[in-house]
Amino acid sequence: MFAALKRSLPLSLVFICSFAACGDHKPTPSQTVHVQPSVNAREQKRLASMDKSPMDIAYFPEDYPVLKMSGKAKEDPVARIIYSRPSKDDRTIFGNVVKYGTYWRLGANEGTEIEFFRDVEVTGRKVKKGRYIIYSVPYEKKWTIKLNDDLYTWGLSIHSAKDVYSFDIPVTTSNNIFEVLTMKFEDYEGGGRLMMAWDSVRTYLPFKY
Known part of the structure; x- marks a missing residue:
């Protein structure tokens, strides 16, 4: 009798334990694990070097959004102006x-774009509201600023036949160096002006509205 009990006991315990475990067990919901593909060092380097001249945007009034x-x-x-910001990188920029x-x-990359949301006067000349490519012909003592209606351009391919406005503005210099090209709108004489600064050079494009 005892021999039979001894032989049957392990099987009984296994049955009881299995029954007890099954009775209270609630299956956990399945989970989907999303594994991001790894990016190797070469790919990281390529991505990091894609744009050395990041794009920026400035509004008037400043910080309008x-x-x-x-x-x-x-x-x-x-x-509003949208432009890319190249760096000086120990170079003499102008000239x-x-x-x-x-x-x-x-700027760099795409053509720099300026938008006037209403009619304005730039250096005393009426400019209709709208979007324009803005570019410059720089000289040592002045810049000639051009507004052009050939939008969505890249690089140095400027179609001057589509220029619609032209303004001459003076150049100032300073010992305060701007490492990256910087554009900023600011209040000026009851209107505003666009400051453009890079290296030791600053210019200002005034407007009224």
Whole structure:
């Protein structure tokens, strides 16, 4: 009898334990694990070096989207500029990298684009609201600023036959060096102006509205 019990006990325990475990077990919901593909070092380097001149945007009034979303915007925007920001990288820019008397896209990559959301006066000349490519012909003492209606351009391919406005503005220099091309709208004499600065050079394009 005891021998039979001894032989049957392990099987009984296994049955009881299995039954108890099955009775309270609730299956866990299946989970899908998304594994991101690895990016090797070469690919990371390629991605990191895709754009050395990142794109930026400036509004007038300054930081208009922030003012709008916080309920502090008193009026619609007047102007906006979208441009890429090349770096100085220990180079002399004007007269060297940017040659005097030649077309310059006022940035890098795509053509720099300015938009006026209403009619304005630029250096006393009426300019209709709309979007324009803005570029420059720089000289040592002045820049000639051009507004062109050939949108969505790239590089130095500027179709000057599509220029619609032209303005001459003076150049100022400073010991305060701008490492990257910087554009910024600011209040000026009851209107505004666009500051363009790179290396030791600054220029200002004034407008009224």
